[in-house]
Amino acid sequence: MTRISKFFLILWAAAVGGAAAAAPSAVVSTPQVRAELVAHAPEGVAAGKPLWLGLKIDHQPHWHTYWKNPGDSGLPTTLEWTLPAGWQVGSIQWPTPQRLPIGPLMNYGYEGTLLLPVAVTAVGAAADGSVQVRLRAEWLVCKDVCIPEGGDFSIELPVQAATAGHAGLFATARAAQPQSAAGTQASAAVEGNQLVLKVAGLPPAWQGQRLQFFPELPGVVQNAGEPTTSWSGNEWTARVALDAQRSESPALLPAVLVTAGQNAGLQIELKLTTAWPPAAPSAAAPLPALGDAQVTVADASPPVGALTLGGALLLALLGGALLNLMPCVFPVLSLKVLAFAQHADDRRGLWLGGLAYTAGVVMSFVALAALLLALRAGGEQLGWGFQLQSPPVVALLAVLFTLIGLNLVGVFEVGHLLPGRWAAARARHPAADAWLTGVLAVAVASPCTAPFMGASLGLAVALPTWQALLVFATLGLGMALPYLLVSGWPALARALPRPGVWMLHFKTVMAFPMFATVVWLVWVLGQQQGIDAVAGLLALLLALAFLAWALGSRSLGLRGRRGFGALALGVLVACLAWALPSLRDAPAAIAQAGAVEPDKDGWLPWSAQRVEQAQAQGRTVFVDFTAAWCVTCQLNKKTTLAQAEVKALLAAKNVLLLRADWTRRDPAITAELSRLKRTGVPVYALYTPGAAGPKLLNEILSVAEIRSALSAVADST
Amino acid sequence: MMSRRSLAVLIGPVLGAVLGTLATVSAWAASVGQAAPPFTVTDTSGKQVSLADFKGKHVVLEWVNPGCPFVVKHYSSSNMQATQKDATAKGVVWLAVNSTATEHRDFLAPAAMTQWMQGQKAAANATLMDTDGKVGRAYGARTTPHMYIINPAGTLVYAGGIDDKPTANAADIPGATNHVKVALQETLAGKAVTTASTKPYGCSVKYASGA
Numbered sequence: 001m002t003r004i005s006k007f008f009l010i011l012w013a014a015a016v017g018g019a020a021a022a023a024p025s026a027v028v029s030t031p032q033v034r035a036e037l038v039a040h041a042p043e044g045v046a047a048g049k050p051l052w053l054g055l056k057i058d059h060q061p062h063w064h065t066y067w068k069n070p071g072d073s074g075l076p077t078t079l080e081w082t083l084p085a086g087w088q089v090g091s092i093q094w095p096t097p098q099r100l101p102i103g104p105l106m107n108y109g110y111e112g113t114l115l116l117p118v119a120v121t122a123v124g125a126a127a128d129g130s131v132q133v134r135l136r137a138e139w140l141v142c143k144d145v146c147i148p149e150g151g152d153f154s155i156e157l158p159v160q161a162a163t164a165g166h167a168g169l170f171a172t173a174r175a176a177q178p179q180s181a182a183g184t185q186a187s188a189a190v191e192g193n194q195l196v197l198k199v200a201g202l203p204p205a206w207q208g209q210r211l212q213f214f215p216e217l218p219g220v221v222q223n224a225g226e227p228t229t230s231w232s233g234n235e236w237t238a239r240v241a242l243d244a245q246r247s248e249s250p251a252l253l254p255a256v257l258v259t260a261g262q263n264a265g266l267q268i269e270l271k272l273t274t275a276w277p278p279a280a281p282s283a284a285a286p287l288p289a290l291g292d293a294q295v296t297v298a299d300a301s302p303p304v305g306a307l308t309l310g311g312a313l314l315l316a317l318l319g320g321a322l323l324n325l326m327p328c329v330f331p332v333l334s335l336k337v338l339a340f341a342q343h344a345d346d347r348r349g350l351w352l353g354g355l356a357y358t359a360g361v362v363m364s365f366v367a368l369a370a371l372l373l374a375l376r377a378g379g380e381q382l383g384w385g386f387q388l389q390s391p392p393v394v395a396l397l398a399v400l401f402t403l404i405g406l407n408l409v410g411v412f413e414v415g416h417l418l419p420g421r422w423a424a425a426r427a428r429h430p431a432a433d434a435w436l437t438g439v440l441a442v443a444v445a446s447p448c449t450a451p452f453m454g455a456s457l458g459l460a461v462a463l464p465t466w467q468a469l470l471v472f473a474t475l476g477l478g479m480a481l482p483y484l485l486v487s488g489w490p491a492l493a494r495a496l497p498r499p500g501v502w503m504l505h506f507k508t509v510m511a512f513p514m515f516a517t518v519v520w521l522v523w524v525l526g527q528q529q530g531i532d533a534v535a536g537l538l539a540l541l542l543a544l545a546f547l548a549w550a551l552g553s554r555s556l557g558l559r560g561r562r563g564f565g566a567l568a569l570g571v572l573v574a575c576l577a578w579a580l581p582s583l584r585d586a587p588a589a590i591a592q593a594g595a596v597e598p599d600k601d602g603w604l605p606w607s608a609q610r611v612e613q614a615q616a617q618g619r620t621v622f623v624d625f626t627a628a629w630c631v632t633c634q635l636n637k638k639t640t641l642a643q644a645e646v647k648a649l650l651a652a653k654n655v656l657l658l659r660a661d662w663t664r665r666d667p668a669i670t671a672e673l674s675r676l677k678r679t680g681v682p683v684y685a686l687y688t689p690g691a692a693g694p695k696l697l698n699e700i701l702s703v704a705e706i707r708s709a710l711s712a713v714a715d716s717t
Numbered sequence: 718m719m720s721r722r723s724l725a726v727l728i729g730p731v732l733g734a735v736l737g738t739l740a741t742v743s744a745w746a747a748s749v750g751q752a753a754p755p756f757t758v759t760d761t762s763g764k765q766v767s768l769a770d771f772k773g774k775h776v777v778l779e780w781v782n783p784g785c786p787f788v789v790k791h792y793s794s795s796n797m798q799a800t801q802k803d804a805t806a807k808g809v810v811w812l813a814v815n816s817t818a819t820e821h822r823d824f825l826a827p828a829a830m831t832q833w834m835q836g837q838k839a840a841a842n843a844t845l846m847d848t849d850g851k852v853g854r855a856y857g858a859r860t861t862p863h864m865y866i867i868n869p870a871g872t873l874v875y876a877g878g879i880d881d882k883p884t885a886n887a888a889d890i891p892g893a894t895n896h897v898k899v900a901l902q903e904t905l906a907g908k909a910v911t912t913a914s915t916k917p918y919g920c921s922v923k924y925a926s927g928a
Binding site for chain 2: 073102140146147148218219244
């Protein structure tokens with residue numbers, strides 16, 4: 001070849017090579033993915049013939065791209081088509097994604113091989129040759145880092161010949177798409193911080209299965225975390241937490257439901273049956289939003305904002321002292337104090353015992369508080385009284401009080417229950433004895449709340465940890481104070497009546513408040529778990545009483561004790577086996593009618609929606625945050641709130657009465673209490689039209705207080 | 718009377734164990750309109766910085782990670798720096814927060830982080846090293862960047878993305894609405910923020926696991 005022709009040959013080769021490099025091809029490869037533009041045209045390219053295009057992505061191991069709702073982070077893959085004139089292209093038919101957790105966050109996307117197909121409608125019919133299809137695709141591919149990538153693709157589709165080389169791939173992709181769910185009714189309702197989904201008409205094979213929920217719209221629900229789901233017949237209910245920073249308020253929420261072993265799933269459309277609360281309540285909004293900063297508190301309890309640490313400590317001290325008068329604590333304490341009369345001369349011993357008791361009480365309160373704060377710091381929705389929201393704890397407390405009562409009545413003596421060495425050890429270490437009595441006193445005090453505790457405890461959990469623990473320690477100090485005073489001032493001890501037979505009678509009489517507390521705890525358990533759990537608990541208590549008598553009775557001999565003891569143990573085991581399931585499991589779902597009717601006193605169940613709707617109508621709202629295990633709440637319900645005058649007043653002002661029942665754990669109510677700067681019940685909140693925020697009434701309600709609070713509200717016509 | 722003490726020995730630990738098993742998990746992230754969660758964390762110069770230090774001022778929190786292409790989009794185009802300067806000139810306190818775990822490959826030690834911020838000519842008042850992720854979790858920070866605005870009363874008035882064009886392409890910035898600039902204009906004028914909650918976009922925050 002001559003030199004010139006070689007030169008032109010190289011030039012021509014370079015030009016062709018250059019052009020080939022510049023022109024997009026069907027494949028784009030990166031270190032993370034291999035992406036390819038593929039087509040499926042089994043009958044050639046013509047109007048009316050099926051035509052599918054798609055982007056095939058092969059991910060390197062552990063790399064993933066995202067679904068149309070990428071989840072907490074990420075971006076969905078986008079496709080931009082350049083097609084011959086007049087051609088129409090549909091939207092991406094996304095296959096059902098998988099959940100991709102990353103730390104505390106959740107994404108929805110794909111790994112491995114993925115095809116994102118689109119349906120295409122061609123127009124016109126080119127006689128021969130081929131048509132060119134171009135695509136600009138962008139995707140975000142992530143593993144532990146994210147890389148935004150993109151590519152330009154181009155393929156030529158022969159008009160006459162079939163393009164079916166990827167038929168299998170397109171078929172697999174179609175099978176991996178969620179099917180449309182004809183015949184299902186799906187609805188969603190906002191309840192506090194949750195979205196309650198109800199779907200009926202799902203395939204019968206799905207009933208009772210665990211379903212996964214994928215929302216197609218971002219910015220509505222929390223993606224991480226498992227929703228609580230349940231089946232009732234053929235209706236599936238799920239409670240999904242709403243996004244704390246929700247940015248969307250759709251009327252329709254499309255979603256995909258997947259069951260194990262059936263990858264494609266169903267696509268459902270959830271229709272919203274309630275209004276969305278304002279996504280971001282702000283100070284300038286015309287309606288007083290629930291989360292407003294100003295919370296006015298009635299005069300009796302000091303304004304929460306102004307309550308200093310000193311104030312909280314003082315209230316805690318008073319509250320603790322008042323706890324001694326509660327039926328839970330009074331018997332234990334009074335018997336203990338009376339015992340001083342027997343040891344009035346042993347000043348030092350008494351004083352040490354008093355100190356040990358105080359230490360036991362304070363340490364127990366601090367330990368309970370530390371547990372509460374630790375759980376709250378970990379993210380739990382808990383408030384004071386949280387221990388009583390759990391049926392097993394209520395049952396255990398009932399057991400404790402029953403045993404104490406039986407011991408006081410004389411059914412058994414613990415001295416006979418425990419080996420002699422223990423009794424001797426107890427006598428040798430009276431300080432340890434007193435310390436344990438302190439711990440026990442806190443355990444029995446927990447079901448009772450006293451006035452002043454609500455405000456100081458609500459403030460305490462918002463304080464820095466050491467200050468909060470100090471408030472609880474002061475509460476313990478207040479509770480131990482009477483005992484400490486008597487043990488430290490022998491004059492007080494000597495003022496107590498001389499010991500005598502009356503002490504035995506007194507001891508027996510004190511058993512009855514204990515049993516009364518058991519009755520109340522059994523009622524609380526009944527509220528939480530139903531009548532079956534009540535029967536189970538009562539059977540358990542009976543078996544325990546029998547066992548305690550068998551092992552600890554004064555009059556039985558060794559053989560009697562062994563025989564009856566074995567029998568009693570058998571009975572106890574049988575009762576446990578029968579009672580435990582009803583105590584532990586959630587009660588059967590109560591069928592809820594569509595529209596909830598007010599109860600016989602005119603109270604409706606509380607929900608944030610109801611409050612806002614009423615306020616929008618200019619109506620006054622009175623919310624009673626209560627729980628079955630809260631003594632003060634029940635007291636108010638039976639006295640002040642049951643008064644004819646109060647009922648008439650509330651009716652005259654057309655006040656909407658809402659009851660927030662916190663007997664069982666309820667995150668929505670806990671969150672609302674937190675917003676009102678309280679951690680326990682009772683809380684009485686009055687929302688008057690025109691006021692910036694709710695007015696919190698005193699924990700022990702009085703008719704006069706309700707009258708004055710409502711005085712500003714006009715009578716309804 | 719003596720007997721109740723021995724009962725306490727038997728029942729006390731059991732009660733304690735039962736109390737300890739009561740938990741049901743429910744996340745508790747900040748929400749717009751509520752009090753912004755307080756925090757105290759060390760910044761890149763080793764100083765302790767608390768939200769309470771800035772009571773009475775507007776505060777902007779910007780979640781940052783130099784290894785994320787979306788953060789790079791806003792810094793290489795100087796969009797983030799311009800937004801920072803715009804804010805700090807009006808007396809707003811701007812805190813950049815890096816919640817990347819130490820074991821993640823995107824982690825930068827405080828000195829390297831300072832160097833990067835200076836190299837980018839960022840106008841943040843401080844860069845907070847939230848390596849255990851406590852602040853991020855308290856605010857529910859999901860992406861980098863993720864923006865929050867707190868008003869002088871301590872209420873969270875904006876949470877969401879920096880702008881409304883969720884891409885990694887810097888060319889999209891001029892045509893996008895900068896949510897932070899708009900929200901700051903409104904809140905500094907004493908008005909309510911109209912778009913207070915938007916969807917944030919970016920890479921996920923690289924939280925430490927097991928926290």
